[in-house]
Amino acid sequence: xxxxxxxxxxxxxxxxxxxxxxxxxxxxxxxxxxxxxxxxxxxxxxxxxxxxxxxxxxxxxxxxxxxxxxxxxxxxxxxxxx
Amino acid sequence: xxxxxxxxxxxxxxxxxxxxxxxxxxxxxxxxxxxxxxxxxxxxxxxxxxxxxxxxxxxxxxxxxxxxxxxxxxxxxxxxxxxxxxxxxxxxxxxxxxxxxxxxxxxxxxxxxxxxxxxxxxxxxxxxxxxxxxxxxxxxxxxxxxxxxxxxxxxxxxxxxxxxxxxxxxxxxxxxxxxxxxxxxxxxxxxxxxxxxxxxxxxxxxxxxxxxxxxxxxxxxxxxxxxxxxx
Amino acid sequence: xxxxxxxxxxxxxxxxxxxxxxxxxxxxxxxxxxxxxxxxxxxxxxxxxxxxxxxxxxxxxxxxxxxxxxxxxxxxxxxxxxxxxxxxxxxxxxxxxxxxxxxxxxxxxxxxxxxxxxxxxxx
Numbered sequence: 205x206x207x208x209x210x211x212x213x214x215x216x217x218x219x220x221x222x223x224x225x226x227x228x229x230x231x232x233x234x235x236x237x238x239x240x241x242x243x244x245x246x247x248x249x250x251x252x253x254x255x256x257x258x259x260x261x262x263x264x265x266x267x268x269x270x271x272x273x274x275x276x277x278x279x280x281x282x283x284x285x286x
Numbered sequence: 287x288x289x290x291x292x293x294x295x296x297x298x299x300x301x302x303x304x305x306x307x308x309x310x311x312x313x314x315x316x317x318x319x320x321x322x323x324x325x326x327x328x329x330x331x332x333x334x335x336x337x338x339x340x341x342x343x344x345x346x347x348x349x350x351x352x353x354x355x356x357x358x359x360x361x362x363x364x365x366x367x368x369x370x371x372x373x374x375x376x377x378x379x380x381x382x383x384x385x386x387x388x389x390x391x392x393x394x395x396x397x398x399x400x401x402x403x404x405x406x407x408x409x410x411x412x413x414x415x416x417x418x419x420x421x422x423x424x425x426x427x428x429x430x431x432x433x434x435x436x437x438x439x440x441x442x443x444x445x446x447x448x449x450x451x452x453x454x455x456x457x458x459x460x461x462x463x464x465x466x467x468x469x470x471x472x473x474x475x476x477x478x479x480x481x482x483x484x485x486x487x488x489x490x491x492x493x494x495x496x497x498x499x500x501x502x503x504x505x506x507x508x509x510x511x512x513x514x515x516x517x
Numbered sequence: 518x519x520x521x522x523x524x525x526x527x528x529x530x531x532x533x534x535x536x537x538x539x540x541x542x543x544x545x546x547x548x549x550x551x552x553x554x555x556x557x558x559x560x561x562x563x564x565x566x567x568x569x570x571x572x573x574x575x576x577x578x579x580x581x582x583x584x585x586x587x588x589x590x591x592x593x594x595x596x597x598x599x600x601x602x603x604x605x606x607x608x609x610x611x612x613x614x615x616x617x618x619x620x621x622x623x624x625x626x627x628x629x630x631x632x633x634x635x636x637x638x639x640x
Binding site: 205208209212213216219220223224226227232235236239242243246249250252253254255256257258261262265266269270273274277278280281283285286 | 521522523526527529530533534537538540541545547549550553554556557560563564567568570571575576577579594599602603606607609610613614617618620621624629630
């Protein structure tokens with residue numbers, strides 16, 4: 205049980221917990237932020253799996269641009285749980 | 287109540303499929319035949335140091351052409367739906383804080399240079415056209431946040447996107463005209479491995495793709511900023 | 518404990534992300550939550566594809582002075598799934614942006630985010 209496997213296990217537990225939290229929280233702003241965190245941790249797991257190209261793409265696109273596009277659209281909606 | 291049971295049945299069926307794949311899974315110890323061919327022959331045939339770049343641009347060039355087409359269709363759809371309908375009022379937004387404006391003046395050119403560096407060196411280090419284009423779009427987002435009622439250069443973005451798309455297909459047709467095949471990269475000379483001007487036409491193709499993706503994503507962000515003015 | 522390899526952990530995480538995304542897309546009533554669940558499903562799918570390409574004690578597929586140019590097929594991980602996932606991530610963000618545009622237009626027409634009110638396409 206070297207350090208890499210313990211680190212990967214910790215990251216996996218945090219990812220699955222955040223993914224369950226997306227379905228449970230009440231406000232949509234929190235759900236969008238949590239899905240950004242899931243994408244960021246997936247980028248770190250890609251680096252552990254020896255693929256730097258995919259890690260760079262996922263960090264720039266999945267965790268940066270998708271969250272910003274969500275917030276731009278969320279600004280124009282008035283609802284009880286936004 | 288029946289609906290919930292139905293949904294749980296679907297998800298459980300999916301889970302059974304995935305579990306039955308995981309149970310008989312054994313790790314491989316050698317690469318399969320196609321990967322062996324790609325990895326062994328990249329240095330002589332293509333001349334690029336990044337094997338993933340050689341696969342994406344030359345060995346699997348058609349898939350990249352299809353992806354650029356899908357991004358173009360998505361950007362056109364968003365531009366058509368979010369067209370301004372004449373019901374805007376100027377909303378007089380609060381100006382951005384002094385820290386943000388000063389930092390944007392310093393950081394925006396640096397972010398653009400970093401994005402261009404990523405896609406010019408796509409065949410030597412990890413990186414490429416799509417990563418560089420996303421970094422350029424993020425720099426444009428910083429400019430949009432610091433000038434909330436500024437006017438983005440829409441004509442310049444559209445011109446860059448059209449010329450880059452045309453240049454990418456023209457580079458492919460050049461290979462066809464010289465008798466080598468569509469999107470072949472060997473008509474410019476391979477050079478030595480590891481230098482900037484090596485691997486034939488791959489730096490030129492990745493520059494066109496990087497500029498096109500950057501201009502498209504900046505266009506999408508600009509349209510999303512324009513709808514904040516409606517009603 | 519010899520089942521806890523890096524590849525096994527990644528594949529189980531990817532499967533769980535896919536299942537959670539699918540369940541979220543089928544049960545919730547708010548249209549924005551459906552789009553977020555599709556985003557998580559895409560993340561799980563890409564992680565599964567990249568986890569299939571990993572082999573123990575091998576390095577990333579980039580040729581430099583420490584790897585040399587001989588006998589490369591016994592030093593590198595598999596580069597083909599990485600090239601496919603690169604395309605898939607970019608297409609995922611395009612699809613998410615178009616879905617959000619549709620959601621914004623439907624909100625402007627119907628003034629609600631509940632999908633039970635979007636009855637125009639029903640018989």
